[in-house]
Amino acid sequence: MRTRQARLASAYVTTVRLNASDSGSVETDALVVGINTSPDGPRPAPGAQALDGALTGGLAPTLSALGFSGKAGEITKIPTFGAVPASVVVAVGLGDAPAEDGAYDLEVLRRAAGNAARSLAGTATAAFALPAATPEQAEAVALGALLGAYDFSRYRTTGDQKAPLGEIVVLSDASAADGSVARATTLAESVTLVRDLVNTPPSDLPPARFAEIAEETATKAGLSVEILDEAALKEGGYGGIVGVGQGSVNPPRLVRLGYAHPDAQTTVAFVGKGITFDSGGLSLKPSASMAWMKSDMGGAGAVFGALLAIARLGLKVNAIGYLCLAENMPSGTAQRPSDVLTTYAGKTVEVLDTDAEGRLVLVDGIARAGEDDPDIIVDVATLTGGQIVALGWRTCGVMASDDELREEVVDLAVAQGEAAWGMPLPEDLRKGLDSPIADIANLNPERSGSMLAAGIFLREFVPEGVRWAHLDIAGPAYNKEAPYGYIPKGGTGMATRTLVALAERYEAGREA
C-alpha cells in the first residue's frame, strides 16, 4: 500500500479523452447534457440534440415537468429507460443561449461540467455532451469536469465513501481539440496538487516536507530546483523568512524553481507566501481565526503548481518560482512584537505584530527574485483578512506597480474563472508604516485599509525598475462553505491558472 505521504507527491486526476460520437449513441454510464433557458422553457443546448432526437423530442418537456428551467447552476438526473445506451442523463443548466454556439462563456461551461462531475462520484464513465464546438470550449468542459471530480479522502478510513468519477469523455468534433484536452489535464494536475497541499494537515506538511515534494515533482518536470535550508537562509541574510520561522521546531525553507526555454524573450518571477501554518506567533490568533490557517501556504502552492504546468506545457518563456516556506508559531525562540529584523534587501523591519508574517517572508522572496533580472514579479499570498472584508471570500484583490499591469492581471484572472478585482495603493497609507526605530514597520496599528497597506509594504521591497503585481488570495484560496461549480470544499487552487495564463501572455511571439 502506498503511504499517505507518498501519495501527496503525485496528484491524482481522473482520465479524460475525446470522442467524436454523439449524445444519442455514445456508450457510457452517464451522459451529461447542457440545457439553456428560453422564453418557451428549457431548450437542449448544442451537444444535447442527438439525445433529444433519440428521445423523440422528449427532453425539454420532461425537464420542464421536473421544474428544471436551464438556469446556470441547476442540475438534475433523469433515467433513459433504454432509449439511448447511457443509463442516466445528467442535465445541467447553461443559462441563456449566446447569440452563436461559438460564444458560450467558458466559465459557464467549466462550472456546469464541474457540477455534473461532482454529482457523479461513484460512476465509472461519464460522457460530457456539452457545447464543445471550439477547442477552447472542449478545454473548458474537460477542465471543469476534471476539477469538479476532485476528491480528498486520503485521511478518511471509515464511512461510506464513493470513488471520484472514474473517466471523463468529452464529446467534441472540434478539430484540434486533442491539444485542449491535454492542456486541461496539465492544468488540472497542477490545481489538484495545490488543493492537496492546502488540504494536507499542517503536521504532515512542514516547510521541509513541502520543499521535498517540490524538489521531487519539479525535478521530474525538468525544472531546476534550489533549496535554502535554515542555515543557508541565516547565512544568506534572509531575515524575514528566518524571523518568521524561528519560533517553530519545523525550520523554514526557501525553494527556487527555475524553468527556461531557449526561445524565451521574457522572464517572469513568481513569489508565493508559504506559511504552512499561521498561528499568529506570539501575537496569537483567536482559535476561531486559526481554524483554517493550514491554507496559509496557498500562494506558494499556486506558484509551485504554475511552474509545473509551465514546464509541462513547454511555454516559450523563462519562469522562476520562489516558495517562501515557514511555520508561524509561538515559543521561547519566536520573534517578539517590537523585534527588528534585517531583510534580504537590507532594509530593517520592526515587527509590531507577529501575525503580519506573510509580508516578512514575501519581501525576502521578492528581493531575491530581483537577482534573476525578471521583466515582471508577481507575488501571490493569503495575506490579509482585509481582503475578505473588502471583496468577500471568492474575489482576490490585485495590486500592481502600474495600472496597465493591474488591469491585465485582473482580465487574465477573470478569463480563467478566477474572480479578481483591481485595488489601489494609496500613497497616504505609507506613513502609517513608519517605525520610530527601523526603516519600516510591518503593519499600521490603526489597521484601516489593511489589504492596501500590506501591498504598500511589499512595494517598498520591489527591485528598482521591475514591474510588479500582487494577488491577495486570503479568501479565495480556501472554500469553507459547500462546493459549487468546480470548486470543492477546502483548498481551491486559486491563482494557479492565472499565473499560467500570465506566463502564456509573456511567451515569445505573442502580441504585447
Ligand code: BES
Ligand atoms: N494569514 C493571515 C491572513 C488571512 C486571514 C488569510 C484570513 C486567510 C484568511 C495573515 O497572516 C494575517 O494574519 N493577517 C493579519 C494581518 C494583521 C495582523 C495586520 C490580518 O489581516 O488580520
Ligand code: MN
Ligand atoms: Mn498572520
Ligand code: ZN
Ligand atoms: Zn498568514
